[in-house]
Amino acid sequence: MPKNPNLTLSGPDLAALLCSRVCHDVISPVGAINNGLELLDEGAADADALDLIRTSAINASVRLKFARLAFGASGSVGASIDTGEAEKAAKDFAVAEKKTEVTWNGPRAIIPKNRVKLLLNLFLVAYAGIPRGGSVDVTLIDPEGTARFEIVVKGRMMRVPAKFVEICSGTLEEAVDAHSILPYYTVLLAEECDMELKHIVSEDNITFIAEMAAA
Template structure:
């Protein structure tokens, strides 16, 4: 498989941009927690207290879910070369969607302990697919033979479906701008596929978009 010309980031730059991505994901719920605490400080007893506490609880859950997802999708999650239970990935993906309450996630296929980078690829492809239905909808994840000649299929349905434009450009090697914190996640998805020897594809039809990652022939 030919090397993608867009995969040019050095290690320190990759690490820095992934850190920026994680910070971007958690800054909103953490800020909302702070807003809730300010409401408690400013208001007296009554309904405002209940509203503030509800905001804090919801935002704290959202931040925790995003951090747990990021730990698996972007982090080391153990030593170099470690393996991960796909059940952990399933829980992380379902919790991630449940926290936003606008997308239903279904998951099928065998549960297995597989190479860490394969699980990270699966979760990052999930993020790409999830970003394709910004108004919400459904995401169906299917795993086939995850321990060996793996194939991951993620099907999305919803309003205003689209394949994220930067993912298309990076996949095809046609991105003509520098990678930044907004494009690092699709970049990392393509990089992981390259590292895992898996080929990324997507098929767009009228009622769904199907993303796949499949192990290439040796």
């Protein structure tokens, strides 16, 4: 039984909402590829249409690779993942978005896949906290042992995503939907990893933290 009272989704509902999230993330670049092909059919300048197709295809590929690590099985049950894969996925994601710079600090390690999934989902929560872009600084401390992940974001119009706060505190009053499934899944992963989530807001940045729960 989850400790957080908001973690009540059934397995099928969780799977359906995560699928909706992935579809939401890739539908825009895939649609842009289709638009580029239509431009070619209409006799538009080849260079412009091909550039749109190329850029959109890269964007879709990056988003799918990120989703495979953050939401997918990524190997067998109980498998471990190289944090270097998570670093590449996060940096490629930011490059495709073209509005945020990502730095990554800490040792490269092979750790349980749910810790990697937690790290990447917390990255997305933190990323959502700077909707106008900025910087994301990820730090891994002793990832193979008493793991602690710190993600510091800076940017204009910074804010902690409201649904993340509500689900973390167990005070969400409405049903979880495709918009709130990301913070929901992040909190669920934290419980699965026996890690605690917290955030610290200062004047010039917000720090999101996942660390091993106190004994």
